[in-house]
Each structure stands twice: as structure tokens, then as C-alpha cells.
Amino acid sequence: MTEQTFPLYGGKAASLQERLGDASPQERKTVGTPFVDDPRMTCREVDVFYGGKQAISKVSIDIGRNQVLAMIGPSGCGKSTFLRCLNRMNDTVGACRVEGEIRLDGINIYDPTVDVVPLRARVGMVFQKPNPFPKSIYDNVAYGPRIHGLTKDKNELDEIVETSLHKAGLWEEVKDRLREPGTGLSGGQQQRLCIARAIAVSPEVILMDEPCSALDPIATAKVEELIAELRTQYSIVIVTHAMQQASRVSQRTAYFHLGDLIEVGPTERIFTNPRHKLTEDYITGRFG
Amino acid sequence: MLYTSLLPIILALAVASFFLGQRRAERVAQAAGGLRQLHSLPSHYGVFVALCCALPGFVVFLVWMACEEHVITAMVASGLPEALRNLPANELSLVINEIKNIAFGGFTAGGGNPAVEAAASSYLDHLHGLRNIVVAVAVVTCLLPGWWALGRIDKDLRARNLVEGMARVVLLGCATVAVLTTVGIVLSVVFEALRFFQSVSPSDFLFGLQWSPQIAMRADQVGSSGAFGAVPVFVGTFLIASIAMAVAIPVGLLSAIYLSEYAAPTLRSWAKPALEILAGIPTVVYGFFAALTVAPAIRDLGAMLGLSVASESALAAGLIMGVMIIPFVSSLSDDVIHAVPQSLRDGSLAMGATRFETIRHVVVPAALPGIVGSILLAISRAVGETMIVVMAAGLSANLSVNPLAAVTTVTVQIVTLLVGDQEFDSPKTLAAFALGLLLFFFTLILNFIALRVVRRYREHYE
Numbered sequence A: 001m002t003e004q005t006f007p008l009y010g011g012k013a014a015s016l017q018e019r020l021g022d023a024s025p026q027e028r029k030t031v032g033t034p035f036v037d038d039p040r041m042t043c044r045e046v047d048v049f050y051g052g053k054q055a056i057s058k059v060s061i062d063i064g065r066n067q068v069l070a071m072i073g074p075s076g077c078g079k080s081t082f083l084r085c086l087n088r089m090n091d092t093v094g095a096c097r098v099e100g101e102i103r104l105d106g107i108n109i110y111d112p113t114v115d116v117v118p119l120r121a122r123v124g125m126v127f128q129k130p131n132p133f134p135k136s137i138y139d140n141v142a143y144g145p146r147i148h149g150l151t152k153d154k155n156e157l158d159e160i161v162e163t164s165l166h167k168a169g170l171w172e173e174v175k176d177r178l179r180e181p182g183t184g185l186s187g188g189q190q191q192r193l194c195i196a197r198a199i200a201v202s203p204e205v206i207l208m209d210e211p212c213s214a215l216d217p218i219a220t221a222k223v224e225e226l227i228a229e230l231r232t233q234y235s236i237v238i239v240t241h242a243m244q245q246a247s248r249v250s251q252r253t254a255y256f257h258l259g260d261l262i263e264v265g266p267t268e269r270i271f272t273n274p275r276h277k278l279t280e281d282y283i284t285g286r287f288g
Numbered sequence B: 001m002l003y004t005s006l007l008p009i010i011l012a013l014a015v016a017s018f019f020l021g022q023r024r025a026e027r028v029a030q031a032a033g034g035l036r037q038l039h040s041l042p043s044h045y046g047v048f049v050a051l052c053c054a055l056p057g058f059v060v061f062l063v064w065m066a067c068e069e070h071v072i073t074a075m076v077a078s079g080l081p082e083a084l085r086n087l088p089a090n091e092l093s094l095v096i097n098e099i100k101n102i103a104f105g106g107f108t109a110g111g112g113n114p115a116v117e118a119a120a121s122s123y124l125d126h127l128h129g130l131r132n133i134v135v136a137v138a139v140v141t142c143l144l145p146g147w148w149a150l151g152r153i154d155k156d157l158r159a160r161n162l163v164e165g166m167a168r169v170v171l172l173g174c175a176t177v178a179v180l181t182t183v184g185i186v187l188s189v190v191f192e193a194l195r196f197f198q199s200v201s202p203s204d205f206l207f208g209l210q211w212s213p214q215i216a217m218r219a220d221q222v223g224s225s226g227a228f229g230a231v232p233v234f235v236g237t238f239l240i241a242s243i244a245m246a247v248a249i250p251v252g253l254l255s256a257i258y259l260s261e262y263a264a265p266t267l268r269s270w271a272k273p274a275l276e277i278l279a280g281i282p283t284v285v286y287g288f289f290a291a292l293t294v295a296p297a298i299r300d301l302g303a304m305l306g307l308s309v310a311s312e313s314a315l316a317a318g319l320i321m322g323v324m325i326i327p328f329v330s331s332l333s334d335d336v337i338h339a340v341p342q343s344l345r346d347g348s349l350a351m352g353a354t355r356f357e358t359i360r361h362v363v364v365p366a367a368l369p370g371i372v373g374s375i376l377l378a379i380s381r382a383v384g385e386t387m388i389v390v391m392a393a394g395l396s397a398n399l400s401v402n403p404l405a406a407v408t409t410v411t412v413q414i415v416t417l418l419v420g421d422q423e424f425d426s427p428k429t430l431a432a433f434a435l436g437l438l439l440f441f442f443t444l445i446l447n448f449i450a451l452r453v454v455r456r457y458r459e460h461y462e
Ligand SMILES: Nc1ncnc2c1ncn2[C@@H]1O[C@H](COP(=O)(O)OP(=O)(O)OP(=O)(O)O)[C@@H](O)[C@H]1O
Pocket: A050, A055, A073, A074, A075, A076, A077, A078, A079, A080, A081, A082, A093, A095
């Protein structure tokens, strides 16, 4: 593509509206297929503010069952912010305010009657930087089941720890050193430990914020493999900067731009035939 | 006269040579075509010359300081008449002392012995003569290396590296001084304690249950043989320190957790300094507060409950001491808790843990090395504290773990053993060193344990 094809993109100072070109304000609606049949989570008209500054505006999207949704977009466009809304992690940020409606299996998670403790057990999270607790490998995985009182006795807990580590593809590597500190593992192992920790409480949705950005290619490949397996049981939302990764692991892809959800669609279609100019620019490497 | 201003002279020479070196380096640079041609900055050359100048002179001065006494005494002694020189060693040292007294104060003990008077004046002569020589030597040892260094300046001289090397030596010297001082203190305590153990057997000291060190001046006085069982004193120390820690650890730690995890930043920014003020109150103030307010209150309360409470009690001293050391625990713990990475808190919260669960299971274990360190600091403060105990817990060495009784501590006993006019070789005064040694030993063990704990948890964390 040459510059002439999209004359409106010339100035950096051009506002979002100008960049959207001929689209009038009403038509700033998300392009593509943001909604699915039988969704696990539904988000409608979600706005997020940090103090007076709006970080997310009017985002509506569904998160399907047993599939991976990838969120891509240039840095600072609000991917992490939106992801953190899905399990109310933004509650811990004092200045953050969320408006709109986010439902998990039909229940609005921002309803005052909803308790965040069980919510976060149902919507787990894996962070960009591996953050194992300063405890043994075993205790790291057992952490969630213990605080939620999921097990009756030690055997049951052992079993959960073992299955979680199996699912995270880490069991073979750590089965002889469960009592050693989790912080003593390599970066990639630590990240898989964090995934094991997240799935130990049997969540329904797993949120991952750039889970591979601190890992080398081999560890990344392992985590990607793992995501593909986990999809059969969980709904997964993953933020990534690696377009390759999004196309490898996800079924649907959402493109964010400056706080707006620009386009959502089946991953293959988004990468081969983007409908929105901004999406196309981003995935062809013109932006970000 | 010159001798007393030797240090300022050396300093002045150093400053002067710094500027000379710097000027010279700048001129060399100009000749070579700009500052960039120099290997190092002009100030490096200046420091190089200054160090070359000051260090040797300073070393000469230090060496002389260390052996002045020896050299002069030897010279004076060799000039004494035969009769005096052949005296036994301790009497000779008395004579020498008298010579020094005459030389420095003009003070003589009665009818002056002419030989001693003469020796005194020769002492002064020697002293002044030698000191003048030392000044001359020191100045020369400044000027020669300084001049040599100045001559060596050229654009390829690696002054930066030389200065680095010399800085390393100076730093090493300072570190060595610190270590040697510690070793010296420990050794002197050890030797005095050994002298004590010549008159009192170690097992009596370590396991004796009776502490009353007042040895009489005359052999026929009542209680002429003191009892040196250290157990009651140490029990008292640990009793009071435990009471203090029972107050300081929970209050300090919980307030640290509140400040770092729950308090709004503005609250934290003034509450923390306010808490630290507690550490700045002189202990004597705490002491009279404990003695005049808390101890009577405890006694009255005890009387109301039908308990017999001594008017000076371990409880009063321990409580107040605990309050005193709260900031040692809280301020340091707050810092380390604050430094726990947010990602760990997020990780725990994202698992559905509540805030308090997160603190208990993740934040505190992660901060544990620092917390243990702060508690250790507090314990050593508690064990070493004297004033509050003197005023509020009494001096009687009761062997008791009853917090309502009057007890005494190691530091208090050391103070009472050493204040006033004392002979320095009676078991009574030497007992102070034995107590000090034992206390040192205990704190060493404490440190060792704490270090082990810290290391274990640090492994977990890193
Ligand atoms: N705690 C906060 N307080 C105030 N503003 C914030 C906060 N966190 C994020 N923001 C702002 O919100 C916007 C979106 O940030 P966010 O972290 O969601 O971006 P992102 O898409 O995840 O970027 P990246 O790809 O770099 O991680 C940014 O403009 C950022 O400056």
C-alpha cells in the first residue's frame, strides 16, 4: 500500500475520528463479528476511566466458550486495561472507574452484590512477567485451592497439584522437586507454574496478559502448545504483541486502537482480509 | 609547636599539590592539543599528585603516634642512674610515671629526687627534639613523592586508574581499622574476663544462681565473699527483653502492615515520621515515665486484683522498652513490605485471595528477611538498653521469671559494677567484663540464627 491509498493518515496529529476516515460517529461501531452464539462472557458498552482520562470507550464484545480470543493493538491502546476489567483486577487501582456491563454466564460481575473472591476464582489470570510466590512449587499450585477451601484432605490437594502441573506441561520437569522454591525455576517454567497455579482452582476463563513476552522462543512454543490444549476446557483471552502468536493460538482476534475496539473476527480472516483500514495498517506493520 | 600542626600542614600540602597537578595537567594538555589528548581528566592528575604527597607523610605521622611513647620511654630509661634502672619492672614504671607527671604538669609527689627531675627535663628534651625531626621527615616524605608525581604527569599517565587503585587502598585501610577495632575490643574483653575467671570459676559464674558482687574492702567485713552467679542477671535480661518484644513485634509489625498496605499515601507520609519520633525520645525520659507513671499504675492495678507487685517491676520496664523499640520494627518492616513487588500482590489477588490473605501468605513471607532483620535490631536494642531498666526494674538480682517482680539486667549490672571509684583488678570490676563477654556471645548466637533464617527465606524469594 502506498500513502496515497489512505490520504487521511498523513498527520500524526490527526484525531481518531479523522483517521477513521469517512466513518461518521455512529458508524464508529466495531467492524466484524464481536458477538458469538452461546458466549461465556459478554461485554456491553464498557468504558474505563483513569481519573478523568478515558482509557476504554464503548467496547462491546463476547468471549466464546472453549476458544481463544486474542487482543492485539499498539502499545497503550488499553488491552491490559480491558483484560483487567474481566476479573475486576482494576478494583485494586484506586483511580480506575469502570462503566458498562460485563456478564459472566449471564451475571453482571460489576453488580454490587457480586463478591470478587469467587469471581476471580472463576476468571483466572496469568501475567506478563512470571510472578511465582516465594513458596515451594507445591505451595504455589496449592495456593488457590487452599484459600478457597476446595479440598477436604491432603490426598485431594496432592491430586489437584499433580493434575494442574500435568495440564501445564510442567509435571515431568518438577515432579522430583515439588518442595523446592518456585522462584528457582527458569523463566519459562515459572510462567507455566503460574498457569498451573491459575488452573488449580478450575477457572472457567483464563486471562493472559502477554504471557510470553518475557520468554525465549522455545519456552514460548511450549506455552503456546499449552494454550492450544487448555482451550478444550477453558475460555481464554490472550493479549499479545506478536502477530504470529495471535494467528497461531487464537480462533478470534480483536484489534484495539486508542481505547476503541476497531475490529473483531475469526483470526484467519483478520490476518488475511482485514476490513478496517486501521487493522490492516497495524497487521501490515504500518502502526505501533 | 610545629608538631601539633603537622596534620594541617600535610593537608595544606595536599591541597596545594592538587592544584599544582591539575594546572600542570592542563598545560600538558594544551601542549598536546586539547584536553581530549589527556588519558584522564586534569582533576584526576591533581588527586594523583595530592595522594602521592599526603599519604606517605600521613603514614609517617601515624607510625610515630603509635610508637612515640615507647621510643621516648626507652630513651629516658636508658639515661637513668644505675640504681633506678635496676628496679623491678613495676617500680620502674612508677618512676617513669612520675617523670612524666613532672614533665607535663610540674606536679611532683613530695621531695623531688634530683635524678628524677633531671630525667624529666631530658624527657621533654627528647620529646621536642624527636618531634621536630618527625615533622621534618613527614614534610620531606610529602614533598619528595609529590614532586616525583608532578614530574611524572604527561598525557599518557593513567592517572584515573592510579587514583582508583589508591582509593581502593584507602578504603581497604578504613575497613581494616573497623575490623581491627572490633577484634581489639573483643580481645580486651576476653583477656579481662580471663583474669576474672582466675578468681571465680567459670562454672560458678555460668551456673551460679546467686548474684551479689559486692566484695568488701576488708576481709573481716560482712559478706566479704561476693557471689558471682550470672544466671539471675541473664534471666532478668531475657525476661525484660521478651516482654519488650512481646509488645514491639506485634504492634510494630501490624502497624507496618497497616501503613504499607492499607493506609492512604498521605496518611503514611505523616504517620511514619510520627512513629519514628518515638525512636528519638531519650531513653532517660522513657525511664522516668516508666518509673513514675507506669510502675505505680501496674502496682495499683495489681493491688486491686490482689496480686503483690513490686514497686519496680520487670513488667513496667519491659512495656516501656517495648514502646521504645516499636519504631525499629515498624519503620524498617514498612520499608521492606513496601518494596515487595506489586506483581506478587496482583498474582495473589487474581487468584481470588482477599487482601489480608495476600498479606499473610505472600507479602509477609516475601518480606521476611527484612522483617527478621528489623526484629533483630530491635532485640539488640532491648538487650542493650540500660536506662529504662535502672529506673523502672530495680537493681536487685532476683532469680525470677515473674514479670511482677523486680529484676535486673546484664547492662545494668555492668554499669553498677563500674561506676564510682574502683580498683581495676578486683573480681567485682572484672565481673563486668565477664558479663560483657557472655552477652556478646549471646547476641552473636542470635545474629547467627537470624542470618540462617534470612538466608533460607531469601532463597525462596529470589
Ligand atoms: N494505573 C493507571 N493509571 C492511569 N493511567 C493508566 C493506568 N494504567 C494504564 N493507564 C493508561 O491507560 C491506557 C491504556 O493502558 P494499558 O496498560 O491498558 O495499555 P496496553 O494496551 O496494555 O499497552 P501495552 O501493550 O504497552 O501493554 C494508557 O494510556 C495508560 O497510560
